[in-house]
Amino acid sequence: MPFVRRLKLTDFRCYTEAVIETDDRPVVLVGENGAGKTNLLEALSYLVPGRGLRGAKLSEVGRIGAASAPTAAPLAVQGNWAIAAQVENENGVVDVGTGLQSTEQGGRETRAIKIDGKAERGQAALGAIxxxxxxxxxxxxxxxxxxSGRRRFxxxxxxxxxxxxxxxxxxxxxxLRNRNRLLRDGNFDATWMNAVEDSMSRHGxxxxxxxxxxxxxxxRFAVDGRDPFPSLDVAMSGDVEAWLATEPALAVEDRLRDQLAEKxxxxxxxGTSSVGPHRSDFEVHDARSGMPAxxxxxxxxxxMLITLILAAARMxxxxxxxxxxxxxxxxxAHLDDRRRAALFEMLVDLGCQTWMTGTDPILFSPLGARAQHFSVRDASVEPQGFE
Ligand SMILES: Nc1ncnc2c1ncn2[C@@H]1O[C@H](COP(=O)(O)OP(=O)(O)OP(=O)(O)O)[C@@H](O)[C@H]1O
Ligand SMILES: [Mg+2]
Known part of the structure; x- marks a missing residue:
């Protein structure tokens, strides 16, 4: 648990409207290039807090040419979109909805969120589900x-x-942006700088x-890579992280504040800030050979990425x-037969709701009826019996 039982996309990417119903088994989405497979995963990624699997702008994912786009506009105008899901968890079924309701001119785009029909202000409500x-x-x-990609990960x-x-x-x-702007403007006014650096230190x-x-x-989970996938050593590196290893958080805040003032x-x-967690890195090594990723x-x-992602799921x-x-x-892609078969076994064991895509149904045949197979074609999704 939890599992997405039903997913509905409206005017999202290439989909005018699509519904997919699923059970506990891994979901396999097969279709040609451009069929709409990644778009489906992207839709699912909007059911959690954050900017989605492609990190796209909210207005960018609306279907090009949708009716909700302003009428007099050229074809390439994107409008409202919505994702609705029924999610089953230990307490029953929750309706989760998200989307872009209207793009305010010049205003900041925010994602609307509804849980069981009730509008929620913050994305954190999604994270609770x-x-x-x-x-x-x-x-x-x-x-x-x-x-930066590793920090985002x-x-x-x-x-x-x-x-x-x-x-x-x-x-x-x-x-951080505020401090960099002050630096670029040559504005070293102590009151402004102190306030901005204080905020950087606390949040940083x-x-x-x-x-x-x-x-x-x-x-703890990454060092336990399951054969034939490697075991990994992972660590965060950076000044602030190093200070946190030996000092309490409040002392580290003072230290970061002092360093910022000094620099x-x-x-x-x-015109950039040379200290702070925006400079940190996520380091990954093969645990056996010590080879950097x-x-x-x-x-x-x-x-290694598979070990990491499965470790993250377990964690x-x-x-x-x-x-x-x-x-x-x-x-x-890039997996030999042995690794592919081993991965499928691990996914079935893990018991997370797994959604996989690929262009060739043969590659998923080791899963057989242990997975639900769907064919994605021309922006529609159909269940496929498994022979
Ligand atoms: N905002 C949008 N409105 C309409 N169509 C879009 C929009 N954004 C992307 N598309 C189209 O959606 C189609 C499906 O894209 P998607 O990335 O899901 O394909 P895919 O099945 O993952 O293909 P591949 O196997 O090549 O990765 C593409 O043709 C793409 O151009
Ligand atoms: Mg794709």
Whole structure:
């Protein structure tokens, strides 16, 4: 638990309207390129707090050409969209709805959220019902690209444990932007700077402490990679994280505040802030060989990502008592037959509601009737009997 029993998409991406009904078994979505498979996973990712699996703008995911778009507008105008789900958990069935109701001109887009028909103000309400972890082809380069993708990866896991993390993170990022703006404007007014740096310190230490805690909880599950998937050592690295290892949080706040004040003129030269958890990284090594993830082969990195994602699912289940949704886009790519079969066994054992996509039904045949198979074609989803 929990499981999505029914999912309805309205004017979302390529879907005018689509409904999919599911039971406890893993869900396999098969279809040609461009059929709408990833869009379905993306829709599910909006059932949890955050910016969705593609990190897209809310107005971008509305169906191009939908009737709710302004009438006199050209075809490529996107309007309202909605995702509605029936989620079964230990207490029964909850109706969860989210979407974009209207795009205010020039205003900030916010996601509307309804739970059992009642409008909720914050996204944290979603986090109380469901959590999700996902793996997409875009994440294949997680270890090769900059640290921001790795921090986002960790932050999503932290939000799964503690939905309030999203708020602390947004507050930190806002105060960081404020400080950088003051630096670029050459405005070193002590009253402004002190206020902004105080906010950075408080939120920054909260962010770093939550990440540190979550990653050390994750470590216990990641070191237990199941053959043929590797065991991993994972850790957060960064100044604030290092201070937190030896000092209480309040002392670390003071230290960060002092460091920021000290570095004002130095940071002024670049217009960026050189200290704080926006500089931290998530480090991953093969536990047996000690090899850093970035130096492993493509297939090895994919296997590491699978260990990580499954460790995150186990960790979330352990910490929250709820199993997260697992959204695995094109999961079979780069996996040899042995790893693919082993992965399927692990997914069935894990008991999370797993949603997988692929272009070739043959690759999912080892799952047989242990999974529900759907065919996705021209933005519609049909159940497929398994022969
Ligand atoms: N806002 C939108 N409105 C309408 N269609 C969209 C919108 N955004 C994306 N699409 C279209 O939705 C279609 C399905 O995209 P999706 O990424 O789900 O395909 P897919 O089945 O995952 O394909 P692949 O196997 O290539 O990954 C694409 O043709 C895409 O151009
Ligand atoms: Mg896709």
């Amino acid at each position: 469901l959590s999700a972890v996902w793996l997409t082809p875009a994440m294949d380069r997680l270890f090769l690209e900059g640290a 960790v932050d999503r896991i932290v939000i799964g444990v503690d939905p309030e993390h999203a708020g602390a993170l947004a507050a930190y990022e806002q105060s 230490v909260a962010v770093a402490a939550r990440r540190r805690e979550a990653v050390s909880a994750l470590e 004002r003129y130095l940071d002024g030269a670049s 970035a130096q492993c082969s493509t297939g090895e990195q994919k296997a 979330l289940a352990f910490q929250t008592g709820r199993k997260p949704l697992l959204l695995l886009d094109e999961i079979t």
